[in-house]
Amino acid sequence: MSETGRYEDGHFWYTERQAPDVSLSIRCTHLYGERTPFQRIDFYESDTFGRFFTLDGLMMLTEKDERHYHEMLVHVPMAVHPDVRRVLIVGGGDGGTARELSRYPGIEVIDMVEIDRRVVELCRVHLPSTAGRLDEDPRIRLHYMDGVRFLREADDDRYDLVLVDSTDPVGPGEGLFSRRFYSDCHRVLGRDGILVNQHESPFYPSYSRSMQRSHQRLRDTFPIARVYLFHMPVYPSGMWLFGFASKGPDPVRDLRPDALSAQPDFETRYYTPSVHAAAFALPRFVERQLQEAAG
Amino acid sequence: MSETGRYEDGHFWYTERQAPDVSLSIRCTHLYGERTPFQRIDFYESDTFGRFFTLDGLMMLTEKDERHYHEMLVHVPMAVHPDVRRVLIVGGGDGGTARELSRYPGIEVIDMVEIDRRVVELCRVHLPSTAGRLDEDPRIRLHYMDGVRFLREADDDRYDLVLVDSTDPVGPGEGLFSRRFYSDCHRVLGRDGILVNQHESPFYPSYSRSMQRSHQRLRDTFPIARVYLFHMPVYPSGMWLFGFASKGPDPVRDLRPDALSAQPDFETRYYTPSVHAAAFALPRFVERQLQEAAG
Secondary structure, three states: OOOOOEEEOOEEEEEEEEEOOEEEEEEEEEEEEEEOOOOEEEEEEEOOOEEEEEEOOEEEEEOOOHHHHHHHHHHHHHOOOOOOOEEEEEEOOOOHHHHHHOOOOOOOEEEEEOOOHHHHHHHHHHOHHHHHHHHOOOOEEEEOOOHHHHHHHOOOOOEEEEEEEOOOOOHHHHHHHOHHHHHHHHHHEEEEEEEEEEOOOOOOHHHHHHHHHHHHHHHHHOOEEEEEEEEOOOOOOOEEEEEEEEOOOOOOOOOOOOOOOOOOOOOOOOOOHHHHHHOOOOOHHHHHHHHHHOO | OOOOOEEEOOEEEEEEEEEOOEEEEEEEEEEEEEEOOOOEEEEEEEOOOEEEEEEOOEEEEEOOOHHHHHHHHHHHHHOOOOOOOEEEEEEOOOOHHHHHHOOOOOOOEEEEEOOOHHHHHHHHHHOHHHHHHHHOOOOEEEEOOOHHHHHHHOOOOOEEEEEEEOOOOOHHHHHHHOHHHHHHHHHHEEEEEEEEEEOOOOOOHHHHHHHHHHHHHHHHHOOEEEEEEEEOOOOOOOEEEEEEEEOOOOOOOOOOOOOOOOOOOOOOOOOOHHHHHHOOOOOHHHHHHHHHHOO
């Protein structure tokens, strides 16, 4: 049985404490759970959100809104970099990020480094809507190891794009928010290279502190460091950020609006070129947090 | 005692059912509650959200994020209409909308029609951060009556701006989503007149159906009818919309970026001119819902 939740009126409710005094609950059926050497994994099924899964009791994705996240993570840098051939995904064991990349025939290599093999194996069984492409696209190469070590050992100038699709900066994901890791990302990126990373949230204080720290480190490492905002209803507060860091391209000025629509498979649920540009317009309090982080 | 919530570990948790199988809970203290002839009103205090109040068990506002809502409701049309002198607020008994309008010295009259006198009286006591301006700005005139009837009886061409700051289309707020009401809004607006209304949410199905119905009726009534999106963390899904309908001005093309910054008091938490323009860039699934609504 899942460890996170409660029974009410004979139904199980998955419950996540989003802040010390705030929680979101979803009525659901627990499908499967196990403890791996790295973390606890649970899969659930609900009416409104479809299938969803959690790591250490924290929501990773639901079928209803995962496309907000994966489309904004992938299509933003793909519409900015002039010619992406080689991509590295750090984390992303559910396969949603690889699925979105897989739409671009011009990409030659998609390396995916996931620390926990069981995330991939279980998502193949319980979340084929995200993990289904992992076995269908021969460009995707799975590496089961720590992303920090993989980056440490990777050659210079090897990638055009690095996507850090990580958990929060606690547990297995902690090293993916460090200066040394960002520095290695910079090193393995070629000319015009872009890094996009999961960048937490500006709303609840514990998340906004992580966000500010991450932003400060990216600014110290890359000449261009911005953040962009999107709606992620099942994440705490629903306000979620990605960091966009690059060796040159500007995420708005260099946007090619037809980058996605030129692909054979271009239907989206969330992303449009207008949404892309709009996501970089930040509410005033988020601008202030970033200014504070920059000192 | 409040009727909506539960006790856990000796603490009271306000709990709102946002969808049949989704609920948000906030640990809090119940400050006051009463049943008026129109609805049940409750006030609470919490660490993360500060004071908040509910009508019939549904979240109206919290001190932490009410400025997202009130700034986006007020400053968007104020930056588009060339010269607002006379404004009508329908609903808005908490005073937050009037507070934001009060920043503009150029406005001459702010009529506010609230059906439930007790909302205003209790917000004066428990939410001075929103209701405080109601007694300080002599331009604000309070009318305690049904907004539908007030609009029915109002003179033609009387207002430059009508703001419908309503609850959901059930209970006292139901008539504020009807064709006849929108038609009266059109009639009382002068040349270049703008209507902005609370327009529900695109995410959970029950809300998106209300949103589509409201959009269809506005399109049938006004030559310009758009919707814009903002982040409202305590509302269901956090994705919330306002409707923008006008007799001429376009919400993006006619945006004057210095409209707010030219005022003596211009500090915001959420609104910026960039956020204004960006809010009209809608995720693909929201665009599709609006296209469906338009038939």
